[in-house]
Amino acid sequence: MTDLNTMTKEQLIAMLQAAQAAPARKISMKVSEKGALSLYGLGRFPVTLYRTQWERLLAPDQVAAILAFITANTALLTVKD
Numbered sequence: 001m002t003d004l005n006t007m008t009k010e011q012l013i014a015m016l017q018a019a020q021a022a023p024a025r026k027i028s029m030k031v032s033e034k035g036a037l038s039l040y041g042l043g044r045f046p047v048t049l050y051r052t053q054w055e056r057l058l059a060p061d062q063v064a065a066i067l068a069f070i071t072a073n074t075a076l077l078t079v080k081d
Helices: 009-021 051-057 060-072
Strands: 028-031 037-040 047-049
Touching (some): 051 060
């Protein structure tokens, strides 16, 4: 790997453009051995919840509350791909 300190301006710009153009990881799902739903592609590890937990989390009023919380706390929240 090239040392960032020795890269030219053009090389750095090309590297940044390549990183920005990289597609987001595809989200996939599977049923675990214990019957839970595992959601892959958000981070290093899957998010695994049981059906009733997903239903509670994805209820329209809960989704609205989560989105409102995110909006209210945008300045405090870290963005990570």
